[in-house]
Every structure is written in C-alpha cells, then in structure tokens.
Amino acid sequence: MLKLYGGARSRASIVQWYLEELGIPYEFVMLDMQAGEHRKPEYLAINLMGKVPAIVDGDFQLWESGAILLYLDEKYGKTKHSLEERAKIAQWVLFANSTLSTGVFMEATREQELPRLMTPLNEILQRQQFLLGGTFTVADVAVGSVLAYIAMLLKLDLSTYPALFTYCKRLSERPAFQKSIGSRN
Numbered sequence: 001m002l003k004l005y006g007g008a009r010s011r012a013s014i015v016q017w018y019l020e021e022l023g024i025p026y027e028f029v030m031l032d033m034q035a036g037e038h039r040k041p042e043y044l045a046i047n048l049m050g051k052v053p054a055i056v057d058g059d060f061q062l063w064e065s066g067a068i069l070l071y072l073d074e075k076y077g078k079t080k081h082s083l084e085e086r087a088k089i090a091q092w093v094l095f096a097n098s099t100l101s102t103g104v105f106m107e108a109t110r111e112q113e114l115p116r117l118m119t120p121l122n123e124i125l126q127r128q129q130f131l132l133g134g135t136f137t138v139a140d141v142a143v144g145s146v147l148a149y150i151a152m153l154l155k156l157d158l159s160t161y162p163a164l165f166t167y168c169k170r171l172s173e174r175p176a177f178q179k180s181i182g183s184r185n
Contacts, residue, residue, distance in 0.1 A: 002026040003056045005046065007033035011065040012053035013181045014145040018069055018138055020176030022076045066097040066142065073138040085132070092131050092139035100146045104154070118161045125163035129170075136174075144171040148181050 004019065004026050006012020010033070019026045031037040031052060038050050047054040047063040054063035057075075062068050070093055074086075081089065103113035121143075124131065131139045147168050150156050158165045171177055 003029050005029045005031055005043065005054045005056075006052045007031050007038065010052045011145075014065050014141060015053045015055065015068050015072070017145060017176055017180035018072055018141045020179045021136075021141065021174070022072065022078070024076050064097075066093045069093055069138050069142055077138070079135075079137075088132060089137055089139045093142040096139075096142035096146050100143065104146060104150055114156070118158065118164060122161035122164045125167045130167075140171060144168065144177075145181060148172060148177075152181075 002019070002024065004012060004015055006016070006028065007030065012028075016026075016028060031043060033052070037043060038047075038052060043054075044050055046056060046061050049063065051063065053065055053068060054061065055068050055071075057071075062071055070090060073081075073089065100117055102109075103117045104110060106113075128134060130136050131143060144167070147158070147164070148171070150158065151168065158168060172182060
C-alpha cells in the first residue's frame with residue numbers, strides 16, 4: 001500500500017487531497033515534526049532533505065509535493081493525457097509551488113504580487129470552470145490548495161476576485177478536499 005508521510009499542517013494535505021480524489025488506498029504516516037521525527041535516520045532514508053511530504057509506493061520513493069502530484073496523476077490518474085496536456089498540468093503545478101506560493105506567502109512582496117497573480121487567475125476562471133477547462137485535474141489540486149491556504153492561514157479576502165472566489169468555494173465543497181485540507185480548517 002502507498003504510504004504518505006507528512007506532519008500536522010504540512011503540504012502533505014495537498015497530496016492527501018489528490019489521493020482522496022483518485023480513490024486509491026494509502027496509509028498516512030504522521031510524523032511528529034516538533035519531536036524531530038523527520039530528522040531521524042528511518043525517515044532520512046526516504047527523504048534525505050528531511051522535509052515532508054514524501055511517498056513510498058512499493059519500492060519507489062519520492063518527495064516534493066509537486067513531483068508527487070505529477071507522479072500520482074501519471075500512474076493512477078483516471079485520464080491519460082497527451083504530451084501537451086501533461087505539459088500544461090506541469091505548468092500549473094510548478095506555478096502553484098513556486099510563483100503562486102512565493103507571491104502569496106512572502107510578506108514583503110505580497111501586497112504587490114497578489115493582484116498580479118489573482119487578476120489573471122480570476123480572468124481564466126471567468127471563462128472556464130477549472131484551470132484546464134471544464135474538467136477538474138491535478139492542476140486544480142496544486143493551485144487550489146495554495147488558494148485555500150490563503151483563506152485559512154492568511155485570512156485574506158478573495159471576494160474582490162469573484163470567479164476565483166467561486167472556484168475556491170467549488171473546490172472546498174469536494175468530498176476529497178473535505179477529507180484532507182478541509183479537515184484541518
């Protein structure tokens with residue numbers, strides 16, 4: 001059975017959300033980060049960086065939430081994507097983990113970055129229900145999780161971006177979201 005390693009209030013909940021969407025069985029291994037379990041040799045054998053999340057799928061080990069999302073989509077996803085679709089999905093996953101996360105969570109630049117990022121996202125979501133059109137994908141998990149953390153952790157109001165606000169509400173009502181990120185609210 002696939003094992004997901006994470007800590008309380010960690011990016012492991014993003015991976016957990018996608019695992020729930022996929023409906024595949026997994027074991028969640030909660031590491032006590034305060035006690036330093038992520039720095040013990042048993043875990044460092046899985047992720048030498050000592051960060052979470054990480055997965056063990058049979059003999060395969062992988063860390064970094066974006067890489068894990070892409071792997072799970074490729075191996076367990078219900079839809080097989082063309083090369084171009086996979087590239088678009090990777091674009092959004094990388095955007096979420098780098099550009100969007102940095103723009104949102106770096107306090108020094110947040111005030112100027114937030115409108116630069118939220119305005120085009122809002123425009124995209126005015127035209128379509130999900131990031132890649134009419135179908136929910138792992139790209140929505142990656143971007144949607146960062147957007148959910150904006151409301152949960154930073155308590156920022158996204159109502160000035162109505163399509164984005166509606167998108168976040170739609171994602172937060174998904175049962176898989178409720179079992180993962182939503183349960184930490």
